[in-house]
Amino acid sequence: MINYRELLGEERASVAPYQPGKPIKEVQRELGIENVIKLASNENPLGCSDKAIEALKSFLPDISRYPIGDSYYLRKKLAEFHKVDMDNILIGAGSDEIIQLLYIAFLKECDEVLSPSPSFGEYYLIAKAMKSDCKWIDCNDDLSFNFDNILSSITDKSRFIFLANPNNPTGIDFGEKEFIDFMNKVPSTVIVALDEAYKEYQEESRQIDTIGLMKKYKNLISLKTFSKAYGLASMRCGYIIANKECIAMLNQVRQPFNVNMASQVMAEASLSDKAFLDKVIKSNLAGKQFIYKSCEKLGLKYINTEANFLLIDVGDGKKVFEDLLKLGVIVRFLGHPKLTSYIRVSIGTESENSILIDKLKIVLGL
Ligand SMILES: Cc1ncc(COP(=O)(O)O)c(C=O)c1O
Known part of the structure; x- marks a missing residue:
């Protein structure tokens, strides 16, 4: 049986x-x-922007059509917004799906993910679902990240380091200088995923220039979401900004219609508000x-x-x-x-x- x-x-x-x-x-x-x-x-x-609600209403007559598979217009808008190329962006059904796509594409069964603890549980749960592993690395007593602990935990098996900045559930962030020191010590074969789900809430002077740093570090990627400051949690829309080769490989494993059209139009409209x-x-x-x-x-x-x-x-x-x-x-x-x-x-x-x-x-x- x-x-x-x-x-x-x-x-x-x-x-x-x-x-x-x-x-x-x-x-x-x-x-x-x-x-x-x-x-x-x-x-x-x-809630969310009135412009997003209006966009949803205008979209309703087209509900019987399949969504635009590569989220073209949303990526175009995001590319202008972040001053990157469209090919640097991939949209997912929430950053949860992006994490899963990253693991499907780049995490082998014997590989592992590292992340400071406490942090966002999905880094661990999705790795486990992929029959891989996620090692939680102890934070300092004040719950800030201990970058030395993370660095000393890296082994040949380490494929990803997930860093939520600001971190969930603590709300604590880290600065650009300590992050650059860290990046300089991380092997270039390990992908460093900055999960910036809450970046919009951070004081501007504290925000890391992640996109600027990507020019130097090809292994640095940024995860973003419309679920928090944009108020679209129910729509499931997130995205990744990364090196073009990374995005191309994620497109190889992405489902053809992974982001529904209502999410795409609402997210696009939100960016104008x-x-x-x-x-x-x-x-x-x-x-x-x-x-x-x-x-x-x-x-x-x-x-x-x-x-x-x-x-x-x-x-x-x-x-x-x-x-x-x-x-x-x-x-x-x-x-x-x-x-x-x-x-x-x-x-x-x-x-x-x-x-x-x-x-x-x-x-x-x-
Ligand atoms: C740090 C962090 N990353 C990602 C997510 C997931 O966001 P999404 O709704 O885009 O899947 C959350 C949700 O709470 C979060 O706290």
């Missing part, structure tokens, strides 16, 4: 799956409460300052963030996560051994941030 577990392999079958933030509707259904806010998945609390992006950044900054100040008043420690979420030290992270849930506030408990006392909170609208603090006070008896 067929044994699917055996076919997948015991090691892969026993990997715990990705735990997304709970959807609002699920919490409403399970707890029977109406007022629920979600600050759990680093989504955009302001700088005013919306500015509003998002401004609102995030104000929300961050409000949560910082509120935590300070309550005597709660937090980790300074360069992203649209932050870690708050609440003592017993799991219990506070569960208690907040019962009060209709969905946050995240990551369960990482270094983060047991923290909850990760996405920065919401002004009213969501106030609700969060009010409910935190109740849960912590402050």
Whole structure:
């Protein structure tokens, strides 16, 4: 008789799956409460650009057609936006798909991925799905990346190093100088993937000139997404900027219609709405300052963030996560051994941030 577990392999079958933030509707259904806010998945609390909505509406009559396979117009727009050639860009169904494509193309079964820990779980889970491996490398005690640890972990098997900058779940970033020092020491055969999902939220003076550095380092690639600052998480649209040969090889393994057309038109329209992006950044900054100040008043420690979420030290992270849930506030408990006392909170609208603090006070008896 067929044994699917055996076919997948015991090691892969026993990997715990990705735990997304709970959807609002699920919490409403399970707890029977109406007022629920979600600050759990680093989504955009302001929605997306009106221009993207308009583009979606205009596209609707064409829904019966297959999408443009190579996302031509979106790539053209992105090429102008980033001042690179179209052939330096490939679009995916979220950066999740880009990670998978990178592994399909360049990661052999005996190869491994390195990434600092804690970081984004998909680097590990997708490597495992490909029957390869991902080694988590310890961060410093303050949760910043330990580049020396990463460098000393590189072996002949290392094919990728994934660095989220700013990192999820900490919100901590690193600067250009330390990154260049690091790149100078990484063997040129190891692909360094800078996951810049939250770059738009970073103060401009702290942002690394990744595209500039790619001219020197052929093994440097950048992953970007429309899921965060552009507010298109549900549309599944991300992209990679890299050396043309890298993009050509990824195109060899990409499915012909990997990005749906609604995503393509919405993402393209979003890039023309700088005013919306500015509003998002401004609102995030104000929300961050409000949560910082509120935590300070309550005597709660937090980790300074360069992203649209932050870690708050609440003592017993799991219990506070569960208690907040019962009060209709969905946050995240990551369960990482270094983060047991923290909850990760996405920065919401002004009213969501106030609700969060009010409910935190109740849960912590402050
Ligand atoms: C660091 C990081 N990279 C990538 C992603 C995935 O983004 P996408 O929605 O484009 O797949 C996330 C999502 O939370 C993330 O935190």
